Amino acid sequence: xxDIIRDDTFYYCEEKNLRGVACKATLSHSTxxxxxxxxxxxxxxxxVDDMIGCLCMRNQDHENQLSQExxxxxxxxxxxxxxxxxxxxxxxxxxxxxALLRCQKYSSFVxxxxxxxxxxxxxxxxxxxxxxxxxxxxxxxxxIDSQRLLIFVNPNSGPGVALKTxxxxxxxxxxEANISYDLIVTSxxxxxxxxxxxxxxxxxxxxxxxxxxxGLLYEIYNGLFAREDWDSICRIPVGAIPQGxxxxxxxxxAHFKNEPYLYDPLVVSVLNVVKLKSREMDLCLVNTTxxxxxxxxxxxxxGLMADIDIESxxxxxxxxxxxxxxxxxxxxxxxxxxxxxIQSHSILLTSxxxxxx
Numbered sequence: 372x373x374d375i376i377r378d379d380t381f382y383y384c385e386e387k388n389l390r391g392v393a394c395k396a397t398l399s400h401s402t403x404x405x406x407x408x409x410x411x412x413x414x415x416x417x418x419v420d421d422m423i424g425c426l427c428m429r430n431q432d433h434e435n436q437l438s439q440e441x442x443x444x445x446x447x448x449x450x451x452x453x454x455x456x457x458x459x460x461x462x463x464x465x466x467x468x469x470a471l472l473r474c475q476k477y478s479s480f481v482x483x484x485x486x487x488x489x490x491x492x493x494x495x496x497x498x499x500x501x502x503x504x505x506x507x508x509x510x511x512x513x514x515i516d517s518q519r520l521l522i523f524v525n526p527n528s529g530p531g532v533a534l535k536t537x538x539x540x541x542x543x544x545x546x547e548a549n550i551s552y553d554l555i556v557t558s559x560x561x562x563x564x565x566x567x568x569x570x571x572x573x574x575x576x577x578x579x580x581x582x583x584x585x586g587l588l589y590e591i592y593n594g595l596f597a598r599e600d601w602d603s604i605c606r607i608p609v610g611a612i613p614q615g616x617x618x619x620x621x622x623x624x625a626h627f628k629n630e631p632y633l634y635d636p637l638v639v640s641v642l643n644v645v646k647l648k649s650r651e652m653d654l655c656l657v658n659t660t661x662x663x664x665x666x667x668x669x670x671x672x673x674g675l676m677a678d679i680d681i682e683s684x685x686x687x688x689x690x691x692x693x694x695x696x697x698x699x700x701x702x703x704x705x706x707x708x709x710x711x712x713i714q715s716h717s718i719l720l721t722s723x724x725x726x727x728x
Contacts, residue, residue: 374399374400374401375397375398375399376398376399376400376493376497377396377397377398377489377490377493378395378396378397378398379395379396379476380393380394380395380396380408380476381393381394381395381396381405381448381472381473381474382394382472382473382474382475383405383407383415383470383471383472383473384447384471384472384473385471389473390473391471391472391473392407392408392409392410393407393408393409394406394407394408394472395408396472398490398493398494398497400419400497401418401419401420402416402417402418402419403416403417403419403422403450403470403494404416404417405417405470405472415470417450417452417454417470418452418454419497419498421452421453421454421455422450422451422452422494422497422498423451423452423453423498423544423547423548423642423645423646424450424451424495424498424547424548424549424550424645425448425449425450425451425490425491425494425495425549426448426449426451426491426547426549427446427447427448427484427487427488427491428446428447428449429445429446429447429480429484443480444475444477444478444479444480444483445473445474445475445480445483446473446474446480446483446484446486446487447471447472447473447474447487448471448472448473448474448487448490448491449469449470449471449472450469450470450471450472450494451467451468451469451547451548452467452468452469452470453465453466453467453468453638453642454466454468455631458634462631462633462634463631463634464631464634464635464638465630465631465634465635465638465639465642474486474487495549498646499518499646499647518550518551518577518647519550519551519552519553519575519576519577520545520550520551520552520553520576520577520578520579520580520610520644521552521553521555521573521576521578521579521580522537522552522553522554522555522579522580522582523555523556523557523563523566523579523580523581523582523583523587523591524537524554524555524556524557524582524583524614525556525557525563525581525582525583525584525586525587525614525615526556526557528582528583528584528586528587528614528615529583529584529614529615529616532614533582533583533614534556536582536614536637537554537582540637540641541582541612541637541641544641544642544645545645547645548645550645552580553576557583557587561590562590563581563587563590563591563594564590564591564593564594564597565594566594567579567590567591567594567595567598568594568595568597568598573604573607574603574604574607576607577607577608577647578607578608578609578610578644578647578649579591579607579608579609579610580609580610580611580612580644581609581610581611581612582612582614583612583614583615584613584614584615584616584617584618585611585615585617585618585619585620585669586615587615588609588611588620588668589666589667589668591609592609592654592666592668593665593666595607595666596654596666608647608649610640610643610644611624611640612637612640612641612644613636613637613640614637616683616693616694617694618636619669619670620668620669621636621640622636623669624640624643624650625639625640625643627650628643630642630643652668654666654667654668655667655668655671657671675701678701679694679697679698679701680694680697682697682700682701683696683697683700
């Protein structure tokens, strides 16, 4: 059986040339190949795994570049993808790119629009499942009704710019991926956990997303497992977009997928969310004598490490460096305490807390 899903003639366009050059576009289960008919059969290949979305649109901003007839009937298919590239230091990173195709197959705008919509639907089915299901309609893209995220943003997480980052960067990713969402900005500790625990329509969401550090993820997981229907509702995927100090889970997921996290942690994490790809993860149940059962998704710590984590909360505005500064301060505090009490051989200790992440 052929691996080709669709192939036809388009015009490959660039920003300064919306007329484009004639090309053949071939869509398979793994790639979109664009072969120019004129320029020595120049070929461009876009991996489906790098795509996040596509838009079907009509040109309105460059009327001077197209004749009146072309501007009336042409329909554009814009594919958004993030290819794996290398900068001048040869460090890998995800680079945003677009492939713009103009369709003028038919003599009417409506027919061209319907035809491009079929390409759009096939692309979305590939992007989100990497498979084409025969029983699913091919005329309408899978977007709003079947893919809706519940996004929590902690405006005080890390340096305190999570909400600004969502509005200036993350929102555009969701738009390119054509994913609908409901946004909740948390106002206090436990706010997210309370909503997740008490919500009656949580099952309608494709996934839950935390735009924060590991603290908000901790609230999501504990909220899920505090519900009466926890055994079924906990199957909802939970996504992490790093905006905190440590961002341990987001970093671990990027490492698991061999993604270049350090260059731009936000990009690789958002791409993981909008691609709607999920993996199973083990959780840890913590029993204590004074507190209710707790769910840990990353680590369980006590003693010095817990002290450093808790005591450095006041330094969250400096980001990940807070842990280094907190550790140095804790070491110096212990050293000074031992020096002061050396004659009585006593050591000053603070109370110990369970610190779960």
